[in-house]
Amino acid sequence: MIPACRLVDLPRGEAYRLDIDPPVSVFHTDDGEVFAIDDTCTHQDASLADGWLEGCEVECPLHASKFDLRTGAVDAPPAKRPVRTHEVRVEDGMIYVQLSLDAPNLPPCVAARLAGGPA
Amino acid sequence: MVGASLAGLSAARSLRRQGFDGRLVVIGDEPHRPYDRPPLSKEFLAGSLAEADLALEPDEEDLRAEWLLGVRAVGLDGPQRAVRLADGSEVRADGVVIATGAAARTLPGTDGLAGVHTLRTLDDARALRDELALGGRLVVIGGGFIGAEVASTAYALGLDVTVVEAAPTPLAGPLGETMGGIVSALHADHGVRLLCGVGVKGLRGGSRVEAVLLADGRSVGADIVVVGVGARPCVEWLAGSGLALGDGVTCGADGRTGLAGVVAVGDCASWYDPRAGLHRRVEHWTGARERPDAAVTALLAGGAVEPSAPRPPYFWSDQYGVKIQFAGHAAAADSVTIEEGARDEHNVLAVYRRSGHPVAVLGMNQPRLFTRWRKQLAAAA
Ligand SMILES: Cc1cc2nc3c(=O)[nH]c(=O)nc-3n(C[C@H](O)[C@H](O)[C@H](O)COP(=O)(O)OP(=O)(O)OC[C@H]3O[C@@H](n4cnc5c(N)ncnc54)[C@H](O)[C@@H]3O)c2cc1C
Ligand code: FES
Numbered sequence: 001m002i003p004a005c006r007l008v009d010l011p012r013g014e015a016y017r018l019d020i021d022p023p024v025s026v027f028h029t030d031d032g033e034v035f036a037i038d039d040t041c042t043h044q045d046a047s048l049a050d051g052w053l054e055g056c057e058v059e060c061p062l063h064a065s066k067f068d069l070r071t072g073a074v075d076a077p078p079a080k081r082p083v084r085t086h087e088v089r090v091e092d093g094m095i096y097v098q099l100s101l102d103a104p105n106l107p108p109c110v111a112a113r114l115a116g117g118p119a
Numbered sequence: 120m121v122g123a124s125l126a127g128l129s130a131a132r133s134l135r136r137q138g139f140d141g142r143l144v145v146i147g148d149e150p151h152r153p154y155d156r157p158p159l160s161k162e163f164l165a166g167s168l169a170e171a172d173l174a175l176e177p178d179e180e181d182l183r184a185e186w187l188l189g190v191r192a193v194g195l196d197g198p199q200r201a202v203r204l205a206d207g208s209e210v211r212a213d214g215v216v217i218a219t220g221a222a223a224r225t226l227p228g229t230d231g232l233a234g235v236h237t238l239r240t241l242d243d244a245r246a247l248r249d250e251l252a253l254g255g256r257l258v259v260i261g262g263g264f265i266g267a268e269v270a271s272t273a274y275a276l277g278l279d280v281t282v283v284e285a286a287p288t289p290l291a292g293p294l295g296e297t298m299g300g301i302v303s304a305l306h307a308d309h310g311v312r313l314l315c316g317v318g319v320k321g322l323r324g325g326s327r328v329e330a331v332l333l334a335d336g337r338s339v340g341a342d343i344v345v346v347g348v349g350a351r352p353c354v355e356w357l358a359g360s361g362l363a364l365g366d367g368v369t370c371g372a373d374g375r376t377g378l379a380g381v382v383a384v385g386d387c388a389s390w391y392d393p394r395a396g397l398h399r400r401v402e403h404w405t406g407a408r409e410r411p412d413a414a415v416t417a418l419l420a421g422g423a424v425e426p427s428a429p430r431p432p433y434f435w436s437d438q439y440g441v442k443i444q445f446a447g448h449a450a451a452a453d454s455v456t457i458e459e460g461a462r463d464e465h466n467v468l469a470v471y472r473r474s475g476h477p478v479a480v481l482g483m484n485q486p487r488l489f490t491r492w493r494k495q496l497a498a499a500a
Binding site: 046047049050051052061062063064076077078080109 | 129132155157167174175176177404405408409433435442444486487489490493494
């Protein structure tokens, strides 16, 4: 479990990016739910925390593919692969993320950078 | 669906999503299944993205559509809703979605001269990519987005690049004078020559282009020329159909045309903008992807629903490693202010206002702030 931030510090409609490698983002929806997914869009190098959060979906800030925060599913290209989701727990007002053991679906440019070791 | 690209595919998806269960025929004159055009001037041209990655359909997608590819529509019988094809056959339908997009404008008298390119299709991009790989001197005619992206990609590939623009400032139309100047300064910042305010008189060359001749008498030596002087809507085939044709197919605020059961979407369509009180043709990826949904709703409802206002138009461009994003209408503004960042650092966020109200926003490498402003614009609309 990785501590992310305090729930009170993350207003509804906002996202918090955890600077781990690859980065993970925690979203607080307008309905008060909290989700965590990989921060990097599966199409290209864009941060989904910078995206447009609406309901349980975040729209990539660059080319408008939408990811479902609950399942990671993508609605339509240009992104074609789902984004990896992580488990979240809120304890004593603190948001914790349990990182998924699945392989991430990083875009080719980012995957190549990671494979080459820390840039 | 006539036109098998982003707008046609998006309309097909919307039809299925909105419950249409009947026969779906997609007609396209290119031999390819729908593919993504933006990378054609960027990653694909640079060689860092393969052809298979351009596909707009995920492997598992099945729209239960019949694809008639490699065949051109040559006419529409409006009242009968019958599409005539170049091979002499005819497709009759209850509903027709016109999504024939746009084609690159050319310079008169440049046909048949080797080394001269336009860039709109996958076939164009393959041909240009193969030539760029040989290196040499590239002259780009037109400093618009596609011209600027080709210049930036070719610069990264190591070519000697010159951009020639007839207007005093490139991108002044979409971005306004001030920001057009700031964005097009990216060329000079990278050592790419930008010649503004000078028209092109013609090209010199025997079988292959050798130089671009400028209106002021100068000539610029060239091994490769890219003509990036805009696109015209592909609507000639609709002459005599009864549709109103201006700059594209003239439509209502939800893509409806004057003919029952016929809607138009994407780069070929000039939708009514209720806020501005005029028709405009929006040539951006997101418009071609989002607006077909409203047009399909109108088509299936037979005009029984009121259109909801679309989000302000949005587009992006990648040049010299800078992500440029724009939303709204620059022409409506009476002022523009840089709210964040600095032009030398290529991280400007600029807001366009009219009588103090934001009407457009431009970001250079500012995705987070840009999205905030874009949301605000949509909420205010
Ligand atoms: C090189 C390039 C880079 C771009 N980069 C960006 C970008 O960075 N950001 C952005 O927002 N937008 C960008 N765009 C614009 C974006 O790609 C278009 O807005 C989008 O493709 C429009 O989709 P469409 O389906 O309306 O039209 P098109 O993609 O033009 O498709 C129309 C299709 O219809 C076919 N057709 C035409 N006439 C007929 C006929 N009579 N019968 C049958 N078929 C016909 C055409 O061959 C074509 O396949 C770029 C465009 C190009 C060319
Ligand atoms: S980077 Fe997210 S859709 Fe392109």
